[in-house]
Amino acid sequence: MKSSSQVSTNIVKLTESFSHSTVSAASSQVQKSSMALFGGLLGQYQKRRLLFTVEESNNNKGGSNKVNPWLESMRASSPTRITPNNNPSWIVGHPSALKMFDEMIWNSKGKQVVVFLDYDGTLSPIVADPEKAFMTKKMRAILKDIARLFPTAIVTGRCIDKVYDFVRLGEVYYAGSHGMDIKGPTKSRNHQKGNNNEALVLFQPASQFLPMINEVYKILVEKMKAIPGAKVENNKFCLSVHFRCVEEKCWSALAEQVNSVLKEYPKLKLTHGRKVIEIRPTIKWDKGKAIEFLLESLGYANSTSVFPIYIGDDTTDEDAFKVLRSKGQGIGILVSQIQKETNAIYTLHDPLEVGQFLRRLADWKKNKF
Numbered sequence: 001m002k003s004s005s006q007v008s009t010n011i012v013k014l015t016e017s018f019s020h021s022t023v024s025a026a027s028s029q030v031q032k033s034s035m036a037l038f039g040g041l042l043g044q045y046q047k048r049r050l051l052f053t054v055e056e057s058n059n060n061k062g063g064s065n066k067v068n069p070w071l072e073s074m075r076a077s078s079p080t081r082i083t084p085n086n087n088p089s090w091i092v093g094h095p096s097a098l099k100m101f102d103e104m105i106w107n108s109k110g111k112q113v114v115v116f117l118d119y120d121g122t123l124s125p126i127v128a129d130p131e132k133a134f135m136t137k138k139m140r141a142i143l144k145d146i147a148r149l150f151p152t153a154i155v156t157g158r159c160i161d162k163v164y165d166f167v168r169l170g171e172v173y174y175a176g177s178h179g180m181d182i183k184g185p186t187k188s189r190n191h192q193k194g195n196n197n198e199a200l201v202l203f204q205p206a207s208q209f210l211p212m213i214n215e216v217y218k219i220l221v222e223k224m225k226a227i228p229g230a231k232v233e234n235n236k237f238c239l240s241v242h243f244r245c246v247e248e249k250c251w252s253a254l255a256e257q258v259n260s261v262l263k264e265y266p267k268l269k270l271t272h273g274r275k276v277i278e279i280r281p282t283i284k285w286d287k288g289k290a291i292e293f294l295l296e297s298l299g300y301a302n303s304t305s306v307f308p309i310y311i312g313d314d315t316t317d318e319d320a321f322k323v324l325r326s327k328g329q330g331i332g333i334l335v336s337q338i339q340k341e342t343n344a345i346y347t348l349h350d351p352l353e354v355g356q357f358l359r360r361l362a363d364w365k366k367n368k369f
């Protein structure tokens with residue numbers, strides 16, 4: 001484990017080196033090695049009980065998706081109709097992290113486990129109102145334990161203030177706005193208060209976009225008044241346009257409105273999540289870069305003695321899974337009940353299983369000594 005002074009020194013060095021203009025260059029310093037560790041274990045798991053589901057193909061009926069690529073992307077990332085399916089090759093290729101727990105621990109032997117967690121759909125269940133995406137008390141207690149035992153970071157599309165309101169733990173790192181706002185813990189991991197109880201801002205690569213994001217937020221709030229159920233959320237360095245409560249027949253109108261605004265802002269781009277369109281700066285920064293940054297900050301740049309575990313449910317988490325896979329480091333765990341293309345190695349069904357997995361991880365660490 002690194003001492004806190006070593007961590008601070010690394011943080012200062014990194015914060016200096018990661019100026020906006022050098023984001024890509026700095027991230028490329030992180031060495032890329034090959035191969036995920038999982039490899040040959042798959043054959044043993046052909047009798048797995050997981051019942052996954054797939055998106056029904058009738059989402060595409062009539063070829064309308066070809067006419068409107070926006071709508072196509074919205075539907076692809078937010079399937080509305082799902083039917084049970086049990087594709088053995090997918091299940092074998094992405095086994096349950098609970099079932100594979102012992103193997104995973106064996107692979108982490110002698111290494112420092114670092115835990116990265118997405119928030120929505122991972123620590124809290126998906127709900128209709130984004131303001132009410134609360135974690136259960138049980139999950140919070142598990143998370144507190146995890147943060148005491150391992151360096152832990154929440155990596156989310158939300159702004160830090162909002163996710164902090166839900167999580168309320170000073171012991172963890174927060175990478176908000178899809179990693180564009182990274183802050184250190186306000187408390188040390190043994191629950192002593194840090195200096196002034198203030199979180200240390202580690203990195204904000206998109207700060208120059210703040211005025212633009214606020215401007216677009218106001219415009220979108222006005223535009224979305226015409227779409228019943230639509231909601232715009234300001235996540236500081238990015239925006240979310242929610243359509244979970246919008247009737248499907250209005251999705252196209254919503255996409256057109258967002259498109260018309262974005263045309264005027266070529267420095268902003270779109271990504272898609274679960275019934276949400278996310279608007280963010282065109283900089284080359286994402287959750288994958290954020291976890292590389294955090295690992296470097298913790299002193300594990302190019303280290304073979306670290307074992308990162310990343311758990312997430314959404315398309316934006318794929319950037320983090322990809323980084324771990326390409327570095328051949330640690331594991332990515334996709335939280336999903338549907339089969340989808342993923343760079344994660346393992347799967348968990350839902351936040352309930354995430355809680356079970358984290359509890360097991362904490363118990364393993366406690367019993368180790």
Ligand SMILES: O=P(O)(O)OC[C@H]1O[C@H](O[C@H]2O[C@H](CO)[C@@H](O)[C@H](O)[C@H]2O)[C@H](O)[C@@H](O)[C@@H]1O
Binds near residue numbers: 130273314
């Ligand atoms: O990276 P994440 O922590 O997963 O954040 C991604 C988005 O999550 C939130 O939206 C999602 O959860 C909501 C509450 O369950 C749900 O209503 C919505 O449909 C989901 O897309 C959050 O509100 C967004 O701002 C984040 O971008």
